[in-house]
Structure formats: structure tokens, C-alpha cells
Amino acid sequence: MLRAGQRGDLTPQGLGGAAPVTSLREPPPPRDTAPSTTKETEMTPKTWGLSKQDARYRPAPKPEVSCLACMWMFPRLARGSCKYVRGVVEGSATCDEFEPRHRGSGKRT
Numbered sequence: 001m002l003r004a005g006q007r008g009d010l011t012p013q014g015l016g017g018a019a020p021v022t023s024l025r026e027p028p029p030p031r032d033t034a035p036s037t038t039k040e041t042e043m044t045p046k047t048w049g050l051s052k053q054d055a056r057y058r059p060a061p062k063p064e065v066s067c068l069a070c071m072w073m074f075p076r077l078a079r080g081s082c083k084y085v086r087g088v089v090e091g092s093a094t095c096d097e098f099e100p101r102h103r104g105s106g107k108r109t
Contacts, residue, residue: 045084045097052095055085060094067091071101 045055060066067073068091072083082089084097 047083048086050084050086050095050097052085052087055095055097057085057089057093057095060092063092064100065094065098067093067095067098069101070094070097071099072097 063069067080067082067089068076070082073080073089073091074083075081076091078091079088080091082095082097085095
């Protein structure tokens with residue numbers, strides 16, 4: 001009988017086996033840590049991976065290319081955040097990662 005504060009024998013020997021138990025569940029499968037070599041992945045920056053200087057953050061020359069019109073800005077307010085650029089971004093600014101929220105002839109993507 002166990003006394004207060006004692007633990008039972010969790011080894012297989014205590015359960016009639018031979019080897020000690022190291023884990024009650026299987027370890028997760030190994031993750032593929034090899035870097036992707038596709039051109040698209042090499043060119044895409046990490047989320048919040050760019051400083052404003054690295055992204056060439058600057059005032060937008062026209063509203064059509066401002067952060068307010070970019071698919072990566074959220075929320076679309078005077079000030080918000082960007083998927084790629086760290087820190088608060090102004091809706092009236094732009095950077096080299098700009099992608100229009102709506103492409104083509106008025107159709108949403």
C-alpha cells in the first residue's frame with residue numbers, strides 16, 4: 001500500500017514488464033526542417049519579418065498604391081498593421097510589398 005506522498009512503480013517491471021517507461025505517449029513525428037527551395041517561398045518575406053527600412057516604407061505617391069488599398073493591411077483604418085512589415089503602419093503609406101486588395105477589372109479575388 002502507498003503512503004501519502006509516495007508514487008507507485010510506473011515501470012513495466014512494476015507492471016510485470018522489463019524496460020522502464022519513458023513516456024506515456026509516442027513522440028511527435030520529426031518535422032521536415034529542410035528549407036523549401038521553391039522560388040515563391042524564397043521571395044516571400046516572413047510574417048512581420050521586415051523592418052520599415054527593409055520594406056522601403058514611405059508615403060504613397062497616390063491612394064491606389066497606399067496601405068489602405070493593400071491586401072496585407074489589417075484593419076483597414078488610418079493606422080493598422082501589416083502582415084510583413086513590423087510596427088504600426090499608416091494607411092496613407094506604401095512599401096515594396098504592396099499588393100492590391102482587388103485585382104483586375106473590379107472583380108474581387
